[in-house]
Amino acid sequence: MAQDTTVPKLTFEYWLDKAIEWGQATTLESQKDVCLHLPQLQEFLHQLYETIKNLQGSTIAIQRFPLIGQLLGRLCWNPFVIGYDESQKTLMWCLCCLYSSEPQNAVELKANSWIRSLLCHLLCSSKWESNEAETSTFISALGYTSADYYCHLVKNMVISLVTELRENQFNGLKIQESTSASRVKAVSIFCVPLITLPDLTPLLETLLLYHGGLSKEILSLEFLEAVNEAFLKKKITLSESAVFSLWLRHLPSLEKATLHLLDQLFSIQWNSLEEVVRVIKDSLLPQAASHPAIFRIVNEIFKNALMETDGTSEVMTIIQVFTQLFLQTHQNEYKQHKFPLKAYFPYHHQPLVRGLIRRPFELPTAYWSQHLKHISDMVKALVEDTNTSSLIDLFEIWFLVACFGEWVDIAAEQLLKAAVEPDAVLWLLAFYYCPKNENQQRTQTMVEAEAVYNHLMMLFSCADLSLKDLEAAVHRVMGIEQCCNQRLTTHLLTNFLLFSPGGHKLAQKCIYHITETTDTSTGVYNLLIRTAYRFNHSGEENQRAVKLLNELLQKLTFKV
Amino acid sequence: MEAVLGQVEQLPALLAVSRSPLVRDWDPVTLDRALEWARYFQHLHDRFLARPQLREALGRRLRRSQPYPPLGFPALGRCPQLLGLALLENRALPPAACRRLLRSLLQPPGTGIGPEPRGLELLARRKAAARLLALPQLQADAQLLAEAEVRAEAELLLRRLREERQEGGEAAGQRRWLGRALEQLPQPRALAVVAAALALLPPAADSDGDGSSPDGHPASAAGDGCTAGLLLSWLLDNQERFSAFCLCLPGSRLAFLAGHYSQLSTSYLDLLTCWGSHLHYDPLQGRWVKSGLDKAEVSWEELKERFSRLCQGSAPLEEQTRAALKLLRTRDGDFRVRGLSVWTDLLMEIGY
Numbered sequence: 001m002a003q004d005t006t007v008p009k010l011t012f013e014y015w016l017d018k019a020i021e022w023g024q025a026t027t028l029e030s031q032k033d034v035c036l037h038l039p040q041l042q043e044f045l046h047q048l049y050e051t052i053k054n055l056q057g058s059t060i061a062i063q064r065f066p067l068i069g070q071l072l073g074r075l076c077w078n079p080f081v082i083g084y085d086e087s088q089k090t091l092m093w094c095l096c097c098l099y100s101s102e103p104q105n106a107v108e109l110k111a112n113s114w115i116r117s118l119l120c121h122l123l124c125s126s127k128w129e130s131n132e133a134e135t136s137t138f139i140s141a142l143g144y145t146s147a148d149y150y151c152h153l154v155k156n157m158v159i160s161l162v163t164e165l166r167e168n169q170f171n172g173l174k175i176q177e178s179t180s181a182s183r184v185k186a187v188s189i190f191c192v193p194l195i196t197l198p199d200l201t202p203l204l205e206t207l208l209l210y211h212g213g214l215s216k217e218i219l220s221l222e223f224l225e226a227v228n229e230a231f232l233k234k235k236i237t238l239s240e241s242a243v244f245s246l247w248l249r250h251l252p253s254l255e256k257a258t259l260h261l262l263d264q265l266f267s268i269q270w271n272s273l274e275e276v277v278r279v280i281k282d283s284l285l286p287q288a289a290s291h292p293a294i295f296r297i298v299n300e301i302f303k304n305a306l307m308e309t310d311g312t313s314e315v316m317t318i319i320q321v322f323t324q325l326f327l328q329t330h331q332n333e334y335k336q337h338k339f340p341l342k343a344y345f346p347y348h349h350q351p352l353v354r355g356l357i358r359r360p361f362e363l364p365t366a367y368w369s370q371h372l373k374h375i376s377d378m379v380k381a382l383v384e385d386t387n388t389s390s391l392i393d394l395f396e397i398w399f400l401v402a403c404f405g406e407w408v409d410i411a412a413e414q415l416l417k418a419a420v421e422p423d424a425v426l427w428l429l430a431f432y433y434c435p436k437n438e439n440q441q442r443t444q445t446m447v448e449a450e451a452v453y454n455h456l457m458m459l460f461s462c463a464d465l466s467l468k469d470l471e472a473a474v475h476r477v478m479g480i481e482q483c484c485n486q487r488l489t490t491h492l493l494t495n496f497l498l499f500s501p502g503g504h505k506l507a508q509k510c511i512y513h514i515t516e517t518t519d520t521s522t523g524v525y526n527l528l529i530r531t532a533y534r535f536n537h538s539g540e541e542n543q544r545a546v547k548l549l550n551e552l553l554q555k556l557t558f559k560v
Numbered sequence: 561m562e563a564v565l566g567q568v569e570q571l572p573a574l575l576a577v578s579r580s581p582l583v584r585d586w587d588p589v590t591l592d593r594a595l596e597w598a599r600y601f602q603h604l605h606d607r608f609l610a611r612p613q614l615r616e617a618l619g620r621r622l623r624r625s626q627p628y629p630p631l632g633f634p635a636l637g638r639c640p641q642l643l644g645l646a647l648l649e650n651r652a653l654p655p656a657a658c659r660r661l662l663r664s665l666l667q668p669p670g671t672g673i674g675p676e677p678r679g680l681e682l683l684a685r686r687k688a689a690a691r692l693l694a695l696p697q698l699q700a701d702a703q704l705l706a707e708a709e710v711r712a713e714a715e716l717l718l719r720r721l722r723e724e725r726q727e728g729g730e731a732a733g734q735r736r737w738l739g740r741a742l743e744q745l746p747q748p749r750a751l752a753v754v755a756a757a758l759a760l761l762p763p764a765a766d767s768d769g770d771g772s773s774p775d776g777h778p779a780s781a782a783g784d785g786c787t788a789g790l791l792l793s794w795l796l797d798n799q800e801r802f803s804a805f806c807l808c809l810p811g812s813r814l815a816f817l818a819g820h821y822s823q824l825s826t827s828y829l830d831l832l833t834c835w836g837s838h839l840h841y842d843p844l845q846g847r848w849v850k851s852g853l854d855k856a857e858v859s860w861e862e863l864k865e866r867f868s869r870l871c872q873g874s875a876p877l878e879e880q881t882r883a884a885l886k887l888l889r890t891r892d893g894d895f896r897v898r899g900l901s902v903w904t905d906l907l908m909e910i911g912y
Contacts, residue, residue: 028697079695082688089681092666101588101659112655116648119662122684124649134745138713141741142720143629145638145645147679150686152712157693160708164700186697194689 015044016067019074028186034080035192035222041081045090049097058098058111068098069111076118084193088122095119125149154199161187162206169210181212188223195226196235205242208249217249228253232260244288254294258301261285265318271557273533276321286325290333292343295326303399313487313526320405320530327357348400352378356404361538369420372411376428383431391436398435401428408432409530415453416460416495422453433488448485449492456496465502470510490520494527498545507548508555515556525556561614564604565621571601571639572627578646583653588660591647595664598639605636619727630737632727641679707756710749714756717741721787731790738794751805754791758817758824761788792823806831807858815869819877829870829884836863836888836906841899848902860902868910885910 018037022030052068055061061068072094075081082088095115100108125136125146139149165187168180188207194200204227212218228246230236238246247254261283270276280286289295302319309315330338345353355375363371382397401408411425426449434445452473459469467474473493497503497510515521532549540546574597577583586594608614619633635642644665647653653661665680692698699705720741724734742750761784796802806814806828818825835858839848848860858866870881885907892901898908 026695031697079688079691083685083692086681088684088688089666092681092684096659096662096666099655099659099662101656103655112658113651116651116658120649122687123680124645125687134749135709135713138741138744139716141629141744142716143631143635143638143642144716144720145641146687147641147645147683148638148716149712150683150690152715153709154686154689154693156708156711156715157690157705160704161693161698164704183697183700190692190695190698194685194692197685197689199686199689 011044012048012065012067012071015041016071016074019071019078022074022078022080024077025080028189031080032189034078035189038080038084038087038193041075042085042087042090045075045087045094049090049093052094052097055097058100058108059104061098062107062111069114072098073114073118076122080193082122083197085196092119092122151199154197158199158203162202165206165210181218184210184212184218185220188219192220192223192226195223195230198236201236201238204236205239208238208242208245211249219249221250224250224253228256232257240284240287243284244291244294247288247294248291251297254288254297255301257283257285258298262301262305262315262318266314269557270529273317273321273529274536276317276529277325277533280318280322280325286322287329289322289326290329290339292339295344298322299399299403303395306399306402313523316402316405317526317530319403323403324359324406327359345400347396349378349382349397352382352397352400356400356407360406360410360534368410369414369418369425372407372414372428373421373424375407376411376424376431379431380424380427383435383437394435398431401432405432406530406534409527409534412491412495413499413531415492416456416499422450426450426453429488429491433491434485445485445488449488452489452492456492456500459502460496460500462500462502465500465506467506467509467513470506474510474514486518486520487523490514490523491527494524498531498548499542504544504548507552511552512555521556525553528553528556561617565617568601568604568618568636569621569624570597571622571636572625572631574598575631575642575646576627578643579650581652583647583650583657586653586657588656591653591657591660592664594643594647595640595661598643601636601639605633605639608633609637616728623727628737629741630724630733632723634723644680710752710756711760713745713753714760717753718757718760718787721790722783725783725786731786734790735793738790742794747801747804748808751795751801751808754795755805755809755813755817758788758791758821759813788821792821796823796827802827803831811862811866811869814866815873815877818870819873825870825877825880829881832863832866833884833888836902839863839902841902843899846899848905863902864906864909867906871910882907 018033018041022034025031025034048065048068052061052065055064065071072091075091076095082091095118099112099115103109103112123146125139135149136146139146165184168184184207187203191200191204191207195204207219207223208227210218217224224246227236227238228250231238231243231246247257261280264283265276265279268275268279285294285298289298302315302322305315306319341353341357342350352375355371355378358371360368379397379401383394408429411428414420415422415425415429427446430442430446430449434442437443455472459465462469470493473489473496493514494511497507511524515524528549532553534540535546535549574594578594604618608618615633618636622631622633622635644661647658647661648665694705721734721738724737742754745753794801795805814828818828838851838857839860840851841847842849850857850859867881867885871878873881885903888903889901889907892903894904895901896904896908898905
């Protein structure tokens, strides 16, 4: 008989025992236990359906699973199970499979009648349920169905709970604090199976914004986790304030949301920075980061991501975009609600924070190189200060610079576009790509950077360049063992190709050559989409550079 | 168009059959045909939704045979659900047809049957949600739960009345139908539903107001006035019913409604006057007591409570109440001594 045993007998008995134990889930203990098992039960029901869907009529199914009627019947009377996600659908499918179109014996006849009763119980405002008998006739006298009635009923029940919770919170009933706390917790437990039911949204939001007088968490942890999960999977939409409140009161949810964002960004192909911006904005994290606690935790997670990936250019780009979006929200906030900058960067040198936080478009272009020199000097002073020489301190300074990496991109651009005193700006770039100086690496990088820069500047005004002229620089990219120098050189070379009069003719070939023979292609790609984004948003006068950039991006998109 | 109208005219019969024992002769093919018709009607609904003239024509044709419950254009859109659920509840449907019904209603994956009334899963979920949210651990107050149920019924009643009005049904017919629908509920519940419905109507419904309603349609505000009128006339046309209505609702609730509906406030004051005149003063106990055995009366305390609630209402309502009481006091001789006139004593108690 049983060819496939996708539903082991053992689990069948396990779930039947559970169903008997739960009954109609009237005690809080059994309710909690049901909630805990709902996802597994749904999985089991699905397997059961897959097994019985090809059996004809109920007799064979009953032979294989003698207790199937008992199990399904009991589950149909458990509102937690019926309310959960897609369990009701699978249960009804199972019942549908057991219904015989040509009942052959008394058992099948009885099964048919029983199945119809169960379905009526699930779907109709049934005439057999004591308090609903009159409602049922009234609703049909109005020409409506149970579907219309329950839609209105649930909405009203939710409104009534929401009103009560809000009043409770405002009145701050001190006397009944402990009883009301346990009730609020019960409400949150009961919501778990129903979280993805849209009618519940106002209740979920009210609960998430509800704070009892006690310092302890008043909502059930299962509820918080489940709401976060549903939100991240986009199964529900919640108001921003409710989401922020969730993340503030339950840190594991915030962590999950941040990791989810990173996963999401790593799993898609970025065609432009606009796309990255959209995904990050959709996550609501930059908006939530207006709360300093959230900002700092998200940044901690970013730091870990940087260390784990050894600072790949994607993570650097993500952090840079996140910081920009955070600043946008922060600047748009009403003055009286704004937290001071120090709340977000409590352990950093405040003048440096203030310098970095200026958005480039807030300053006249002519002032940029001066501003960069100012930043570079401050960073240099901090780094060279013997009091802040520990690796951790160094990392914190570097991370701060990385968050505002837009200024680093501008630094590399300014070196080739404007008349700047190169030393300070080059130093900032060297620090960005090579923060450590234990064995004089950074000093070495600086020397290297100066050499490349001088070489490129010499070629800058040549209108008629050949690949041979660039060979020295290209060689540096390809022949360098230290990867930070390679990245720095690539950065400078790319900008040279974009902005020098002679470079654009060679650009395609040169970039192709570099990305083919080294593993710098993601780095170059990230640099280019960041530059394109800046061009699109602040305007670039050099139309040739804009055109070239777009061509380069099109070629690279297919490759990366 | 005439062909379409002819088809639509069949709908009441189709729905009536689906609720009758006649379905015992249905086989799967008949069932499929019935469901197809239902889908077709839904399709007509979606197609003509934005075309008022055609809507009206369809609605008129639907009402021609005077079906009960009355059907209107919106019923076309609900057709698959009306038919599907009616058949599910009809035990006369034979097994083969029933199996086909279940398959197409619940549409298990891979059955390849066309699009069907969606949302039966949603219905089951909502029904379960209603049971969950009603569990005693959640509902500290059984009263609140009962109110939510009554409000749901009241909302559906209002929705139906609005649909009827948009369909242009004539007032007498609507009144007849309203009475018949409310008869389905036990009287206290029917009265509670009507009270909830009156409370749910936007405030401008009775008086002229600024002519707008929550959904922003001036026409709908005027229409809500008609709806309120219909409900009020059901309530006020029968003295016994109105008296029961006032007895089962608390004074605060009635004061609220009286503040919104002037027709209701007048009748309510008349009723209170009648109740008050049945009280007589017991000099031995030194207070006003009920005179007879009639249940439909209130005690002195309750009368006092109801009058003071009215006086706490809006300024015009307070004015109207005070004027009525003063007139009654004058009629009783205007003696300002306790124990002579119930109205004098009431006015003194309330503080005038």
